[in-house]
Amino acid sequence: MLEAFPTQPFQVILEDGHLRPGATFDQTPAQLRELWQSMTLVREFDRKLVTLLRQGRTTFYAQASGMEATQIGIARGLRPGHDWVWGYYRDQGIALGLGLSLTDVVAQMVGSNNDLNKGRQMPHHSGSVASRFVSGSSSIASQVPPAVGMAMAQSYLGLDEVTVCTFGDGATSEGDWHAGINMAAVKNAPCLLICENNQWAISTPVERQTRSESIHIKAQAYGMPGYFVDGNDVLAVQQAVKELADGMRNGGGPALLECLTYRVGSHSNADADAEKNYRSREQVRGWTDRDPITRFEKFLALQGQEIGSQERADFVALIHRQIEGAVQQAESSGIPGWQSMLDDVYSDTPVHLRRSYEALRQEQSGQAMQVQEGA
Amino acid sequence: MTATEEKRADTEVQAAGESVQPKPEQPNPGQPATMTMTLIQAVNEGMRGELRRDPRVLVFGEDVGARGGVFLATAGLQAEFGERRVFDTPLSEGAIVGAAVGMAVRGLRPIAEIQFADYIGPGFDQLTSQAAKLRYRSGGQFTCPLVIRTPSGGGVKGGHHHSQSPEAYYCHTPGLKVVMPSTPYDALGLLRAAVRGEDPVMFFEPKRLYRAAKGEVPTADYVVELGRAAVRQQGSDISLIGYGGVMPDLQKAAEALAAEGVSAEVIDLRSLVPWDRETVMASAAKTGRVVLVSEAPRIGNFMGEVASSIQEEVFDSLLAPVLQVAGFDTPYPYVQDRIYLPGAGRILNAAVKVLNY
Known part of the structure; x- marks a missing residue:
């Protein structure tokens, strides 16, 4: 059972890759490998899209590097195509994790004829009704009240679906965030509100966003539980999301979950050298040393399921080929x-x-x- | 209701039947064909009927439950349908509008009340960034059919936060439909059409007509299709075109003109987005003289769009410049409430100016 309002983030895998004493996991070796592959896909998607951006084949890109465990953990804690997600613009990892294909996500980034959203928005606004991943608005925190309303509808209709709403740390300063979370609590709406706390809102660090000691502690004032997990620990995020979502399926009310992670890249290509302007290389290095994929690889090795260098190279090459294929498919489908x-x-x-x-x-x-x- | 209007009403029922497929209630032999009701009773009746007809319909907002709304628009609804379907919310317009969006995406038909149109501000982003754009931005994958009902307009000594006419903000946001009835018949018919439609609708209710506007309303099911104006009075010399709270003033001005032997056509737009270009252009081409009336401030007033369209489309038929009678470009005043509003006199003077051009 996850503990509400803990002082330390919930972990399953320690920084050195060892299983935390007392922690358990129930994934099969195949499932663990799938988690590694999904996180690696998100990482390589970033690398490949940055290259494409430099080639002028897309117009905007915002990396999710460093946040793979949070995003894949969220997606794997849910029932894809059954539960609903109202995400935010940096959630390409959740989109891919929920089952949007590389073609779907790339086509949206290119704005081509095979974009499910018909080329109506700039990159980073994927949506797929089949995956129940709602096409997002750029307006920060504006997804929170609708996600709560959707959860109210699910409750009214007696469905066992859960609505997840994700947002960054900056969103928690917006009026709609407070309006939505308050409504969720008052109406006991089964909405799982997840803060992907990557500690930066463009150039504003989280400590200049709020004087609150954490994000999850804010839940207390609204009368709902606040949970805190290590967002660089994919098993911790997945377990937490699954436990909270299942609680909501069984009649539980809303909860706020804070995943503590870090935005390793700049905000976007419009903000290409963060370390030159507003944050130190030391800080970034401190977090790249805590890389979620590296940690998971150490864990796999300690479990006797090491990712071999050939396996890694083959998988990365496969992803790059698939992304290149998706880009070619998008480009050849033409622009609306x-x-x-x-x-x-x-x-x-x-x-x-x-x-x-x-x-x-x-x-x-x-x-x-x-x-x-x-x- | 005039004979013209009754005839039009019949056509509307048939026309709407094809597009929105309402479920007409079974005719009750003991029931009279019409009932007299006020505009607010029609709004109340509209919600009651939709709540009965469709279990997906929910009604919510501030104080709409046991209190029945500050104007009593929702009186008795919670008692009849229970707290699951008719409920109070926190005092939070952003949450109210936003929740309506999310409910609609999941298949419900929310009717949300914003207590006064002046207070939609915190819900503005939900309307313009979420409700209005969801269908477009997702390529039609996600939609949010919903109705935001809200009392608007002046004339109740409410100062500027209980009197404004903010409809133009929403007309300027593609993706939203915007209506404002001025009769009980239209209030009921437009509300049904809004709830049964597939788009987000801003439903502005001219609060000074809530009890002042009284009329006969059919007891049988009917809808008033969005985008159709009503010709309140046929005329040949001048067209007086308005919507909402000013409509009784247009009628009074028309009567004063009639006493002078001038035949005025009076048109109620009823629906702003979409608006009935066909009816307006036909009238402007016929009379060649047009006065447009809205109590909202002049700059950016929706009637500016109507004026612009008239001169683009029927310029050759015009006998005089199109005049606008509007509110003033000030915050809505308190003690000068009645001076601020257009009123029949100001409309009459504009008409005379156009007639003497």
Whole structure:
């Protein structure tokens, strides 16, 4: 049983890879290997997408490196396609973990014709109704009240689904975060609110975000339990999420879970050299020394399930080929044209949009005058 | 209800039947064909009917439960449907609107009340970033059909936080539909259409007409399709076009004009997004003289869009510039409440100016 409001984060695997005395796990060797593969996929996805960005094949990228254990742990603690997730923009690891394909995620990043979201948003806003991963808004913390409302609906409908809402540490300063968490508590909505505390909101460190001693302690004021896990320990995150989600399926109310992790990369390519501007290389090194994948590899080795160097190299090469394939597939599917720009505003097409469509059709089919370049 | 309006009502039932497929209640032989009710009773009746018809419908907001809402729009609903379906929420517009979004995504049909339109502010991001954009941003994968009901407009000595007309903010947000009834018939019919539709709808209720507007409403099921204006009075010399709380003033101005031998056409837009271009253009082309009335502040007033469209589309038919009568570009005043509002006199003067151009 997870303890609410602990002083130290819950761990299953210690920093050196040993199982914490008293801790248990029930994954089979195959499941453990799958966790390693999923985390490695998220890490390599970052590497590959940064390369593509530099080649100008996408416009924006925000790395999740360092946060793989948190994101894969969340996805593996849930029932994919059954539970719902309202995530935030850096949640590509959760998206991939829930079963969105590399093609789905890459197509969204490229904004191509095979994007499930029809190229309507900048990169990092994947959504898939099949995976119950809701297409996100960039507006920070705006996913919190809707996630709570969804949990209220699940409760009303008597469903055994859980809604998970993820957000960063910066989101906890927004009004909607407080509005949502308060509503969840008052209505006893089965919503699992998860803070992926990576300690940075662009350039603002968490200690300048809140004077609270932690994020999870805030739950106390709202009248719900707050839990704290080591977000670089995939087994701890998975166990915590599964235990809390199962409690909610059985009639439990909301909870706040803080996963303490670290954003190793910059906020995004728009913020490419964080260490030059606002944080020290020493701090980053301190956290790369606590890398979640390295820790898990040590754990696997101690369990007699070592990842061999050939296995690692083969798997990484496979991922890179798959990502390259997904990129080529997206690029060859083309970019949506003007014809779909006015779709999906409403369930129907009101007269003003029909008129706009006709005007746009004439313009785009060359019936309108053009301004010559250099004229 | 005028004969024209009754005829129109019949067409609406048929037209809407195809698009929204309401489940008409079984005709009750002992029931009269119509009932007299006020606008707020129609709103109440609309919610009651939808709660009965569809178990996915929930009603919630601040003080809507046992209290029945500060204007009593939800009176008796919790007693009839219980606290699971009609409930109070924390005093938090962001949470109310946001919760409605999430419920709708999961298949419910939420009707959320914001106590006064002036207080939607904290829920603005939920409306503009979530409700309005969800369908578009997800390529149609996720949708949130919901209704936000809220009393708006002045005339109740409420100062600026109980009197404003903020509808234009929402008209300016693609993805939201925006309506404002001015009669019990429209309130009931538009509310049904909003709840049965597939889009997020901002449902503004002109609070000074809550009890002032009284009328006959059919007891049989009907809807008023969004995007259709109502011609309240046919005329040939000038078109007076408005919506919401100013409609009785348009009627009074039309009566004053009639006394002078001027035939005014009076149109109630009822629905702002989408709005009925066809009816407006036909009227403007017919009379060539148009006065547009809305009590919201002038700058960015929704009627500016109507004026712009009229001059684009029927410029050759116009006999005079299109005039707007609007609220002033000040915060809504307290003691000068009645001076601030357009009123029949200001509308009449604008009409005379257009007629004498």
